[in-house]
Amino acid sequence: MPGAADRAFVDDLEHRTFTWFWDAADPQNGLIPDHYPSPDRFASIAAVGFGLTAYGIGAERGYVTRAQAVARTLATLRFFAAAPQNATEDGAAGYRGFYYHFLDPRRGVRFARWSELSSVDTTLLLGGVLFAQSYYDRDTPPERAIRRLADRLYRRVDWAWMRRRAPLLAMGWTPAGRFLRNDWDGYNEGMLIYLLALASPTHPVPGGTWQAWTGTYARQWGRFQGQTLLNFAPLFGHQYSESWIDFRGIRDGWSRDHDLDYFENSRRATYAQRAYAQANPGGWRDYGPDIWGLTACNGPGIATRTVDGRSRSFLAYSARGAGRDYVSDDGTIAPTAAGGSIAFAPEIALPALEAMKARYGTRVYDRYGFVDAFNPSFAGGAPHGASPGSASFWADTEQFGIDQGPILLMIENWRSGLVWTTMKKNPYIRAGLIRAGFTGGWLDGLQRQARGDVSAHGHG
Numbered sequence: 001m002p003g004a005a006d007r008a009f010v011d012d013l014e015h016r017t018f019t020w021f022w023d024a025a026d027p028q029n030g031l032i033p034d035h036y037p038s039p040d041r042f043a044s045i046a047a048v049g050f051g052l053t054a055y056g057i058g059a060e061r062g063y064v065t066r067a068q069a070v071a072r073t074l075a076t077l078r079f080f081a082a083a084p085q086n087a088t089e090d091g092a093a094g095y096r097g098f099y100y101h102f103l104d105p106r107r108g109v110r111f112a113r114w115s116e117l118s119s120v121d122t123t124l125l126l127g128g129v130l131f132a133q134s135y136y137d138r139d140t141p142p143e144r145a146i147r148r149l150a151d152r153l154y155r156r157v158d159w160a161w162m163r164r165r166a167p168l169l170a171m172g173w174t175p176a177g178r179f180l181r182n183d184w185d186g187y188n189e190g191m192l193i194y195l196l197a198l199a200s201p202t203h204p205v206p207g208g209t210w211q212a213w214t215g216t217y218a219r220q221w222g223r224f225q226g227q228t229l230l231n232f233a234p235l236f237g238h239q240y241s242e243s244w245i246d247f248r249g250i251r252d253g254w255s256r257d258h259d260l261d262y263f264e265n266s267r268r269a270t271y272a273q274r275a276y277a278q279a280n281p282g283g284w285r286d287y288g289p290d291i292w293g294l295t296a297c298n299g300p301g302i303a304t305r306t307v308d309g310r311s312r313s314f315l316a317y318s319a320r321g322a323g324r325d326y327v328s329d330d331g332t333i334a335p336t337a338a339g340g341s342i343a344f345a346p347e348i349a350l351p352a353l354e355a356m357k358a359r360y361g362t363r364v365y366d367r368y369g370f371v372d373a374f375n376p377s378f379a380g381g382a383p384h385g386a387s388p389g390s391a392s393f394w395a396d397t398e399q400f401g402i403d404q405g406p407i408l409l410m411i412e413n414w415r416s417g418l419v420w421t422t423m424k425k426n427p428y429i430r431a432g433l434i435r436a437g438f439t440g441g442w443l444d445g446l447q448r449q450a451r452g453d454v455s456a457h458g459h460g
Helices: 003-022 045-061 066-082 119-135 141-155 191-199 211-215 236-244 253-258 262-279 336-337 346-363 401-415 417-426 427-435 441-458
Strands: 173-174 221-224 228-229 303-307 310-314
Touching: 003 346, 003 401, 045 066, 045 236, 045 253, 045 417, 066 119, 066 310, 119 191, 119 228, 119 236, 119 417, 191 211, 191 236, 191 303, 211 253, 221 262, 221 417, 228 262, 236 262, 236 401, 236 417, 262 310, 262 346, 336 401, 336 441, 401 417, 427 441
Parallel strands: none
Antiparallel strands: 221 228, 303 310
């Protein structure tokens, strides 16, 4: 267990990260900007999903009252329930129960024609919706309304329609270009998509869809940096679904065949990333046992610089990662890579977060916790009033909702298991896991309990 200093650090980080969601959200419609606190042009529905979960965490931790969390959650769900759903180019928030990736933060409709109707971002939104459905369980008018609205939002998603090229689900759709060319195949953040699609009581996909998807894993299985695992180079692919679902001790057909559960696989991925940073094949500055972490994040920008006598190329926002499947690394570290993996491997993730704060200070750690990313190899000009040497590297000045989310949810899962425990109560989550073929651990325990409850009721 961590010591007093570690607990104080985690307390501070969790509270600051929660505050980002609370401050960033529009209290009237619940929409949360893609990135904040800079002036933003569009809201992210995935960030809203993390935010809906954040409010319950905040109520449990005493950052806000339960009544405040209820009010913010209810405003959000009411907005999404009433937002227009149709096939027009510009006047809708979504279609067939799905929502556009980015919405206008004030009007609540599709932000621009490049914004797709997104199956994964809708799923991340629903992660928060279903958390709210199970967390707010009191017999009061507002909490009953939350449960009704959450059920309505989930039930109207037409997952079967998104099977444009059966058996897999498409990544998205646009009114002009129709379905996107790519489907959810290969191991990635798609676990929650398929589980929710399987569980739908209104528009489900066939029972064999999960097995069809896991049948596309083969090219990603193998060794990387001393670990044998199902690879996905950016760590977000291991974090998003597992922020809501506890995969410890439960296995599907694929994981039974490979003798590991998805939680253990993500633990190995975390260790592989740390080992990659220690090996540092790219020769980037500061990489080591406590400075590591590649995932999708912001970056210093598309540029070429001479660093330590070498010409180096840098990226803007990109899905950085290191795995058997690919390596994309420009020296940019994302704290969410370690923070969102703290439940998998706290013994290496917590020291990494503490080392980042200790080494880089307020350049990377501000009122909202860690900034989205920083790059010690990319030199930049000092901001006005900065001390000499304080700007010898690039650091972001804002946070992204989809990177703040895993930090907050996984810290709470590590500390108390709150999100995981809440989601275990949700009948749709349980149904999706069972229909996908998961057995063992807590899932079998819940099924035995349910059978016992029915038996006891029958004898009452």
